Amino acid sequence: MKTGAEERSRIYGLLAHVYYHEPDARFLKSFMEPAFLATLEGIGIDLGEYFRERSTEALVEELAVEYTRLFLGPGKHIYPYESAYRSEEDPRGRDAGGEVRNLIQASGLDYAPDYRDAPDHISIQLEFMEKLTEAEGRAWEHEDTDTATGYLEIERRFLRDHLAQWVSEFSERVAANARTSLYREMAVLTREFVLADADAVEESIEEVRTPGGS
């Protein structure tokens, strides 16, 4: 069975990168390659003329300001943490950070020693999905259905309990507040992709479990 795990992994990887920190010149240069922008357009993501016309240097500066304004503050900004999207009444409590950290650590990964941000950051969650789908893809490559399904199960659990729970609200806030097309459009892609992927993971698990399925 092929779930496109490897490709999904790259998309998660790119999105993780987008939210991890301010984009540097190397990333932007690569991002602005016409082929990539064309691919984005193919799925309805258009960064517009402004983006294409600016120099990399100018963009690095402007996007750094935008990133700071959107996610870091000072002042009113968008919290990129799951715990901020849980209400006081949520029966799970508000320690999303603890839950995400436990899950990540229990799967054999850990936070890099120099990582200082909260454990439930959007970028961390996307990166965790990147790793899971990458491992899943490797398992399919080795025709190891058990292991692949094992990763699919973790992906499902993580999406259902965490990422897919809050990605919509988060993305909508970013899209509404972004002043640059990059963050606005990436926020749209983030929401659409994560939600679609959550459905796709459910379907894949169904498929593996159906007798006669490969």
Added chain:
Amino acid sequence: MVKLTRRSLMKLGVACAAVLAGAERALGQGLALTGTLKLVDGGMDFSPVTGKERKIVPSACWQCVARDAILCYVEDGKLVKIEGNPESIRNRGKICAKGQAGLNQVYDPDRILYPMKRVGKRGDGEWKRVSWDEALDEVTARLKALLDEGHPEKFMFHYGRMKGSDSKIVKDAFLKAYGTGTVGNHTSICEAAKWTAQELTWGKHYDVNDVEHANMILNFGCNIMEAHTSHLQLSQRTIGAVADRGVKLVTFDVRLSNTGAKSDEWIPIKPGTDGAVILAMANVVMDEGLYDADFIDTWTNVSVAELTDHLRQYTPEWAEGISGVPASKIRSLAIEYANAKPGTLVSYRGAVAHYNGVDTERAAKMLDAILGYIDVRGGTCRGVGAKWKYPKVSGSTAKLKILDGLEGDAALPTHHISHRVLDAIKEGSHGRPDVYMTYCYEPVYANGDVQENIDILKDESLIPYHVSINPFYTESSALADIILPDVTYLERWSWDDMVSYDMIPEFYIRQPVLPAPGATRQFQDVCCELATRLGLELGFESAEDFIRQSCEKSGLDFGYMTSHGVWHDADAKPKYKAYAKELTPEDYTGEKILFDEATGVYWDWTKSKAKTKEEAEEKGYTAMKYAYKGYVGQKIGDKVYAGFKPDKLNKSGFFEISSDFMAKKGFSALPTFMAIPEHEAMGADDLILTTYKVNVQIHTRSQNCKWLTEIYHSNPAWINPATAAKKGIADGDRIRVTSPIGEIVTTARVTDAVHPQVIAISHHLGHFEYGEFASGNKAATGHECVPDCHNKWWSEVGVHPNWIIPNAPDPVAGQLRFNDTVVQVTKA
């Protein structure tokens, strides 16, 4: 509008990969996450309430003898969960229900927490709490008196489960330093016949069925999925073989066990006739020319011609007449098994706890040998366990000759006849112990003929002083004069060495998960104190010190062992075909090495009982006592090989299908079928009582575990519908089961899942002491309890079959014939 299709996502994925590559973020390189993702079965756990990570203490299980590696999760000082240790190559992160219920041992509401001294008559149930000082003053005085009299052998130590360092500290250090060799075990109620048979054929006992690589599994009388001595190691590999590789599993059993149910075929067989079917299979192998001539000629002590001659009589048709298994089935399975290359034959108590158990096991090993399935990948292998090095104590011991039962009980009881020890004490012709100390041993409950065990143990004229080392108030400790409260396995220091089914030794330890509650003390620490009080030098201060020293001597880091629990050499290769290792002349030449012309064995005479080299030469390898301890190698042709190293018997290095030891004792040298006298004489309406085990209980020591007994507390007797109809018995009827030594009343479960000539009653239940879950009788001591320990909704305690099973030994090994008893069954 964003349009995401499977196809566009693929394209986007590829494009994103290019962006990431351009950003010089290498594949697999993390942003904020490090480490390698892996799917593990456990290894971490969190409180569902607080979300906090639970503390892990790696240790080793001890519910049953499989002794798997475990992780114990502790939260706020409480043991809250036990899992398998994923680092273990043996149980691979799995643990069974019994292992998970280990919590119930710790928080057993009936635990004995203080030394107890009997008040009033033995067995009256009146006790007084005493201090350790008072208790040990009393025990020391008794032991000291025996030393002063020059009769240390009158101190008998009798253990049930005592393995690894627990055994080394008690037996090889403390008891050795003290000077008593009157040390009883319990193997004869387990599988002594199997072990003796293995010692007669391939030497050191313990077989590993390498099912993970086998192409076919023949199972004679083993409940692999529920109760094998290596339980999870074997069961998970068997399930893997069957489910993942489609390996054929065929189970011969008098009862449709859960293993039978998971097999490709369950073949009901008349009790005690497994040997006949195996011999007939061997007959087919020889007849059809499917044997491995090279293995037979090189490694065994018989020729193809001799085997063919001997096996000619055992035709499938002959076996059908004895066992009820169709000849055509025997023939087709034999051919299939011979072509499996390799297959492995699993055998256990269903096959060996009989009058003819030794020859059944010899036949089983012969069948695998003539097919060349011995010690090969996917075959039947000699177990490989960790070889710990540890502090040793020197000294000599004397013993009372009561360990092998009564005169004439058995010809070659290499594992003693523990269930006849009380009879031997009663009989008295070889003396009686003045001090009888039991350790994790339940002579009353675990042996046959329960009433006789009670009568003897209660009789102060036969046993003047009984010390029970026990965490629980059992049927046997109730008949003690003093009870020394031991810790449970979850508060204990030990190292262990169970065989590994990967054929690579695994070193592992057991460490206290929690501090010992009340005044309980690990008995191995008590031994250290007793030694000091008696002026004996052991060379270590405590069990923990012994483990530390053992780690050091074995080249293991103590800190690593306490944080991981297990260690194996990651570069080690599985130890198959150890027998074929060729020795170099340096290995078998030297002052101490003798060559024995008669057997072709090279041996080091200094390890035997020989006082001089001349004596050793004169008597020769076979006749010299303990010569096997000096075995070096076997000459075959002009080369010398490691061969099949002997244990307990001065066997050659050949795979001895033909045994001179058996011949000398009046049995057939080659494996044969010995009909069971009681079965020959049974009436048309009589039945054969068989016993068995289930997946959630161990034999004796698990029934006060609430979780387990909540699941299994009722053991109706299985009886076939045809048999029941003849006797007018309906499902659920009360029935009376009568044997030559007594009767029990139980409930009938009428089911096709049992042979028509059999009535099957599980072990496990029918305790009458031990605690509220096991017997309905609360023990005297109150104790901290898991939250639901009082939520007991059932009142049944089940029925114990041992009241009507005689303590009859098999004539070769002395194995208790648990599955031979002929009974009459009537409606009660």
